[in-house]
């Protein structure tokens with residue numbers, strides 16, 4: 001028995017052995033290794049190498065965290081500086097020179113009028129912690145208990161954030177999530193919630209929100225916050241039209257409802273502007289940030305208008321709010337993005353990705369829609385045999401999307417799937433991705449789509 005197991009282990013290679021041990025020991029809730037069954041042992045730039053030395057192009061980038069790719073020299077140097085100097089690694093929320101520099105860089109990356117009024121609160125280390133904090137702050141400031149969120153939105157997995165998340169599967173087994181959350185339709189043109197699509201679809205959506213808030217019999221008490229993503233990430237790489245975002249800002253401002261923009265995935269250049277809310281030109285009341293701002297390490301903050309600064313001392317504490325290495329890495333990352341205008345590079349590379357992937361539609365009818373903004377791109381995979389609806393959209397094909405992901409992995413490309421039914425193949429390469437790498441990514445993805453289409457009837 002033992003001999004047989006060892007032989008099987010040897011055949012599998014180091015990656016296979018590590019995966020097997022992982023499956024034995026880790027929670028059943030583990031996610032990525034199920035569809036990306038590799039053990040990662042080395043990483044640099046846009047690439048990772050598995051434990052058997054095989055190279056992969058990484059279009060997952062730590063779920064959009066790695067703005068500068070893996071192990072960027074600027075990030076490593078910032079971390080080394082803290083270590084070599086003997087700086088504190090843990091500092092609760094005490095003042096430190098590293099924190100001061102981080103806040104300076106972060107505020108410097110924000111539009112000036114917002115930065116001038118901004119306050120920052122350091123949260124626990126994950127994105128979901130910043131969402132929890134922002135909602136709690138808005139509720140405290142308004143004294144209201146309801147919150148508006150959007151279908152397809154993703155804000156994290158802790159109780160409050162999960163309550164604001166559209167995806168039903170992780171919510172269904174849990175009773176007693178945060179009460180008072182009301183979901184509104186997001187402008188998802190390809191599968192328009194009103195069956196209209198285009199500008200008409202999002203305008204109807206905006207009017208619906210406005211009427212709902214003004215209707216004394218809507219059943220929805222005046223909300224303490226509206227929480228939205230300017231480009232939905234996990235929901236399937238869905239950019240909201242600028243006009244719709246501006247309407248949400250107007251509607252909330254006119255009614256004194258704090259607008260919380262979730263920039264956890266979109267932030268720091270990913271969508272082609274430094275912050276996604278800059279493109280529609282709105283000013284949020286609060287912005288939640290994580291992922292890229294920690295320069296690969298865990299860090300989450302909420303930045304908000306000083307008018308919301310109502311918490312009493314100690315109203316929102318936490319032990320891990322002073323990660324000095326993350327602040328140093330984050331400050332260096334922010335500076336590098338701004339100095340090298342990587343958001344503009346992301347916009348150019350994103351356009352190239354979209355152009356190349358749209359060419360795929362000619363050969364592969366399973367490519368329903370290719371969409372995105374900057375380096376947040378999604379390919380919605382559909383059943384090519386099924387009848388299209390009146391908007392020309394075919395039913396989602398999660399099976400085919402999964403197959404494409406597997407075929408891409410076989411060819412050395414790591415992709416994520418997300419969106420409704422998991423049928424959107426998502427690409428989140430680092431902002432430093434080169435033109436040659438984009439061409440390589442598109443070449444592999446093209447082959448994977450064609451191979452998967454042949455295999456899945």
Ligand SMILES: Cc1ncc(COP(=O)(O)O)c(C=O)c1O
Pocket residue numbers: 063126127128129131154155156157229233234262263264265266290291
């Ligand atoms: C938009 C958005 N909000 C919140 C989160 C939650 O962040 P975390 O997984 O770090 O808790 C995510 C994670 O993917 C996200 O994309």
